[in-house]
Amino acid sequence: MMHHHRRRRVPFARAAAAVGAILLAVVLPAGPAAAHDSTTSAYAEIERLGSEVTVELELEYDLLMKSAWLYAEAYEATDPAEQLRQLTGNADAVDEYVTERFAVDADDSRCLLERGDAPDLRQRNDRAFAVLSYVAECRGGEPGTLAVSSALFPDIEGFVHDTETLVSWDLDGARGSGMLDAGAPTIELDATAPQFGAFFVLGAEHLLLGLDHVLFLVALLLGARSIRGVVLNARMFTVAHSVTFLLAGMGLVNVPAAIVEPVIALSIVAAAAAALSRRETAARWRPPVVFAFGLLHGLGFASALGIDEGWSWELLSSLIAFNLGIEAVQLVLIAIAFPLLVLLRRTAAAGPAILIAAVLVGAAGLFWFVERVIAGVSAMA
Known part of the structure; x- marks a missing residue:
């Protein structure tokens, strides 16, 4: 038996x-089942029309509020109206965090990012993203060769890892797209050849x-x-x-x-x-x-x-x-x-x-x- x-x-x-x-x-x-929760993507759209350069960033809301070292009531907010209120009320702290880590250069000279339209919210994959608008004030009038750099949400902050920033641009009608990460934090926007390898990876x-x-x-x-x-x-x-x-x-x-x-x-x-x-x-x-x-x-x-x-x-x-x-x-x-x-x-x-x-x-x-x-x-x- x-x-x-x-x-x-x-x-x-x-x-x-x-x-x-x-x-x-x-x-x-x-990878781990929580991979979506331990990484994030940032989105940047750059537009140049004549001498005006504008930047629109989309950053995951709760991560942004944590990285800006705001109180729990800010990053734990889930109601869209409350999130927008927190985002607007803490705009100075958010801008300080972002402008220290995201940069636009014109002809190798750093542009000053000034706040543009009021912050907003957008949903991506059921997550709230803060929409932040800036106007880039560049020296010498009409900007020439533009480049952007990103150190948003670095590994050293300990909240997420392997952050990627997807960049798209429209420079007086010439469009392009690319990707930034810790290994390649800067991209020249006039180089309109697409980053085939980066998007493949x-x-x-x-x-x-x-x-x-x-x-x-x-x-x-x-x-x-x-x-x-x-x-x-x-x-x-x-x-x-x-x-x-x-x-x-x-x-x-x-x-x-x-x-x-x-x-x-x-x-x-x-x-x-x-x-x-x-x-x-x-x-x-x-x-x-x-x-x-x-x-x-x-x-x-x-x-x-x-x-x-x-x-x-x-x-x-x-x-x-x-x-x-x-x-x-x-x-x-x-x-x-x-x-x-x-x-x-x-x-x-x-x-x-x-x-x-x-x-x-x-x-x-x-x-x-x-x-x-x-x-x-x-x-x-």
């Missing part, structure tokens, strides 16, 4: 080990750190029965998210994050449930369903880039580089996970392992769905 009992337990032990191997191989490269990082996107891919792999199925589903997902990503990134499509983010979470639940189905109808309907959900994931990718200008070749190049970074990481994850799944399906532990993995992935998606719905309702209240 004891021997029989031990034999019944072996498949489940193997299943647990197999699940751990698959999830560790795929999810560990994506940014796209790769976004997929790696976006655990919801990673788990959606895991669920697709769990449901795949052959390499042909993997390629087909990956192709559907790639085409779909590329279409909406490019359209949304150029400002042609705009769907609120309060809608997109919960549905992305729901797509994880649906993909996990589909992975457990062995019916032929499920296999037949999987590619179009993956395509539909891929359209939503593309909107989620676009919101991370934060560029919503009109058409320009510089913008298109940045979007393509960002998207290629996403695709490169997606292919790497598939190359790691699918061989493990092939080996797993040849063992007796395959059924329990896939069941456990699908349940865990689906539970994570369901949790995120409820969390994001509640956050969206709270934001509208």
Whole structure:
């Protein structure tokens, strides 16, 4: 009897080990689940029209208020009206923090940033961002070559790490875009050649750190029965998210994050449930369903880039580089996970392992769905 009992337990032990191997191989490269909470992006838009240079910055509200060393009542505020009141009332402290860490130079001479329009708020990915406007007073009248530098939210402050500042500019009609980080804190705006490599890395990082996107891919792999199925589903997902990503990134499509983010979470639940189905109808309907959900994931990718200008070749190049970074990481994850799944399906532990993995992935998606719905309702209240 004891021997029989031990034999019944072996498949489940193997299943647990197999699940751990698959999830560790795929999810560990994506970093911790709290990656979105430990990093941030800043957004800067520079415009020059003749002799006038204006700067608009978007900085995560609570992080800005913490970094400016304001009281808890300022950075803990969640009501938009209260946040705007705190932002306006503490404008001097906020300006001091920002102007010490963000600079505009004209012909190698530092410009003085004077406060412009009143501060405002904007929602990005269900987070409040402070919108700060400045007028750059540069020496010598009409500015020549412009450069911007950013040391906003450095690692040394201890609140976040690896801050990236996405910069877009319009210099008398000449547009461009680039990215600043600790390794490259300055960019010359007249150099309109896009930073292809920087946006490629940014796209790769976004997929790696976006655990919801990673788990959606895991669920697709769990449901795949052959390499042909993997390629087909990956192709559907790639085409779909590329279409909406490019359209949304150029400002042609705009769907609120309060809608997109919960549905992305729901797509994880649906993909996990589909992975457990062995019916032929499920296999037949999987590619179009993956395509539909891929359209939503593309909107989620676009919101991370934060560029919503009109058409320009510089913008298109940045979007393509960002998207290629996403695709490169997606292919790497598939190359790691699918061989493990092939080996797993040849063992007796395959059924329990896939069941456990699908349940865990689906539970994570369901949790995120409820969390994001509640956050969206709270934001509208």
